[in-house]
Amino acid sequence: xxxxxxxxxxxxxxxxxxxxxxxxxxxxxxxxxxxxxxxxxxxxxxxxxxxxxxxxxxxxxxxxxxxxxxxxxxxxxxxxxxxxxxxxxxxxxxxxxxxxxxxxxxxxxx
Amino acid sequence: xxxxxxxxxxxxxxxxxxxxxxxxxxxxxxxxxxxxxxxxxxxxxxxxxxxxxxxxxxxxxxxxxxxxxxxxxxxxxxxxxxxxxxxxxxxxxxxxxxxxxxxxxxxxxxxxxx
Numbered sequence: 001x002x003x004x005x006x007x008x009x010x011x012x013x014x015x016x017x018x019x020x021x022x023x024x025x026x027x028x029x030x031x032x033x034x035x036x037x038x039x040x041x042x043x044x045x046x047x048x049x050x051x052x053x054x055x056x057x058x059x060x061x062x063x064x065x066x067x068x069x070x071x072x073x074x075x076x077x078x079x080x081x082x083x084x085x086x087x088x089x090x091x092x093x094x095x096x097x098x099x100x101x102x103x104x105x106x107x108x109x110x
Numbered sequence: 111x112x113x114x115x116x117x118x119x120x121x122x123x124x125x126x127x128x129x130x131x132x133x134x135x136x137x138x139x140x141x142x143x144x145x146x147x148x149x150x151x152x153x154x155x156x157x158x159x160x161x162x163x164x165x166x167x168x169x170x171x172x173x174x175x176x177x178x179x180x181x182x183x184x185x186x187x188x189x190x191x192x193x194x195x196x197x198x199x200x201x202x203x204x205x206x207x208x209x210x211x212x213x214x215x216x217x218x219x220x221x222x223x224x
Contacts, residue, residue: 036215043114043203043215044154087153097144098205098213100154 003027003090009105018075020104022088025069032091033064035073037084038103044087047073083108112138112208116216123194124224131189131219133204139184140206144213145177148201160187194223 005023012018024033032051036044048055048062050071055062061074075082087103113136123129133143141162146154158179159167166179176198178190187206191198199222205215 038154041201041218041220043116043205043217046214085153097156097159099156100146102153 003099004088004101006086006088006101006104008102009107011107011109012075012078013109014080015077018073018078018082018106018108020073020075020086020088020106021070022073023070024088024090027068027090033062033068033071034089034091034098035060035062036087036089036098037082038087039081039084044100047086049091078106078108080108080110082106112136112206112212112214114204114206114214114216116202116204116219118219119217120220120222122222122224125195126193128190128192129194129221131191131202131204131221133187133189133206133216135185135206135208135214138206138208140187140208141184142207143181143187144205145179145187145189146203146205148203148218154203157189191221194221196223199223 032049034049035047038044048060050062050064064071085103085105087100115134117132143160145157147157148154156169157172160179160181162181162184168174176192181187201218201220203218205213207213
């Protein structure tokens with residue numbers, strides 16, 4: 001079973017920041033938090049990952065709380081192309097499998 | 111990032127026939143690849159782990175004799191759906207490990223069984 005909890009859907013206005021929350025209260029000390037997204041009828045796309053510190057790349061920022069029980073993915077300036085299902089994943093069991101939960105369906109509103 | 115391809119992207123077949131789907135890592139070697147299945151409006155479901163040079167490991171409830179997996183080289187894994195039936199119609203996605211904590215996904219193959 002997935003070890004994360006995400007809201008099923010969110011709306012965000014185009015050009016605004018999209019903040020996607022994720023709860024992972026049972027995360028272990030050596031488990032990373034990963035974010036992927038899946039645009040309709042495509043394979044999942046890697047976005048970002050982190051362990052303890054906040055991370056930023058060209059796509060997004062990842063904010064992890066100090067107790068590591070939750071995190072937020074931030075898309076700073078959402079566009080219509082960011083419409084997708086976003087998956088928060090806690091890595092992973094010793095077989096390195098990625099187990100997907102239901103994710104958050106993000107709708108970007110024009 | 112690393113690139114993973116799948117072939118074909120779409121396939122339509124008659125019930126009872128077998129279909130082979132290829133997953134290739136284009137610019138890296140992958141000792142481990144994974145196969146997922148996704149039904150409409152649902153999340154990805156892991157089917158099996160494909161290990162180069164050894165037998166695949168199947169998730170509970172996945173029929174190994176129906177979904178044959180071969181990982182013959184460090185850049186290629188194949189999934190064969192044998193004796194396909196309409197209920198096997200789905201979106202099949204593979205992923206490949208490029209390194210520790212680095213996993214990249216293919217674009218998916220949409221299978222329709224008539």
